[in-house]
Amino acid sequence: MHEASTRLLRLFEGHRLTPTQRRIAHCMVRRAAEAPFLSSVELAELAGVSQPSVTRFAVALGFDGYPALRRHLRESLREPGTVTADRTAGEGAAVRRTANAYQQAVQTEIDNLRQLSALLADPAPVEEAGRLLAASRPLPVLGLRAAAAQARGFAYFAAKVHPDIRLLDEGGSMLADRIETAVSAGASALLCFALPRHPRETADALGLARGAGLRIVTVADSVFAPVAAEGDLLLPAAVSTALAFDTACAPMLLGRVLLEAMCDALPGAQARLESFDARAADRGLFLG
Incomplete structure (x- = not known):
């Protein structure tokens, strides 16, 4: 960072x-x-x-x-080690001021990805998260409203290597039931994607999960995300507000990084992936 x-x-x-x-x-x-x-x-x-x-x-x-x-x-700013970094950031801001609105939106996302890259210089938090997710049977993946796309993307790929992924991307009275069912089935952790504007239902669902003893891994837009709580493993990835609707390239990429870390910690992940590829080829699922 x-x-x-x-x-x-x-x-x-x-x-x-x-x-x-x-x-x-x-x-x-x-x-x-x-x-x-x-x-x-x-x-x-x-x-x-x-x-x-x-x-x-x-x-x-x-x-x-x-x-x-x-x-x-x-x-x-006068303290050692800050002048060069701040000057570089200032020059980046000057470049953004000369670009059009669409270019500024792209540049903001590039800045967010640079921050994420710096954060990942210490891989320990992501590796710990990967171990928690790999060990949970089943693994519930929560993402509501704006975060639903991130949760669905993670769940789609994770299901190819993890034996039991349970996507929670819709709110309502059934959400609590599905979390309780996952706990009863042996879940030990829950992955949550939390993006602005943070739905109240997300906070309620996480409260239920914490009360049931699940470890919470949260991909959020900020360390100040209102759904985070003490004891969570929080992994921040900023969103951009440069356009009418937020863009979330960094949270999406962090989700893929978590997938990689989970695969590294999941026995037999590569064998499951190769098995899927073989079945897909036999069924002609893909054009290329």
Whole structure:
């Protein structure tokens, strides 16, 4: 992860932030290079909140007000190891300002993928997640509304190597029943894709899963995602808000990385995949 983003995350750690404050924090992390130079009004506009909310956010972090928070961020730029990274990010921002809206959307996703690449420099969290998912029989995969596509994509491929994948991509009263059934069948973990806007049903379903003793692996848009809870294994992958509807290239790629980690931890995964390929060829499933 970009050094400036990492410093901001450390600043926010340990604070109980409201949903509005998490939104401001998320905005600052995404614009880490610009954050020390934004006025409270500019930050409020970028985050889609009111200016007083920015002030309350700074106070929640322990500062006298937003000017004190901004002064702290500017002073951190003088610390060793930050100048080159911040200059590079600033140059990237200048490039985005000269591009059209469609190019800016693509550039934002490229930035998100760079952040994900930096995060994966430490493979331990993903490897731990892969082991948890591989060991769960069955493995429920949860994703509602905007996150349903990510859950379906993961479940489609995972079913080729995992003996029992259970996709939970629809809300309603049956969702709790399906989680309870998975627990009764022996599930030990649940994979959740959580993307904005976070449905209340996702939080309710995760609460039920935690209460039943399942380990939760969550792919979320931010470490400040409102559905995350202490004890979860949270893997962040940012979404882009540059277009009318969010784009989620990084969460999709992180889902595929999790698949790889699960396969590495799953005995017989390669044999199952080869068996599927042989059956598919016999049935003529694919044109190429």
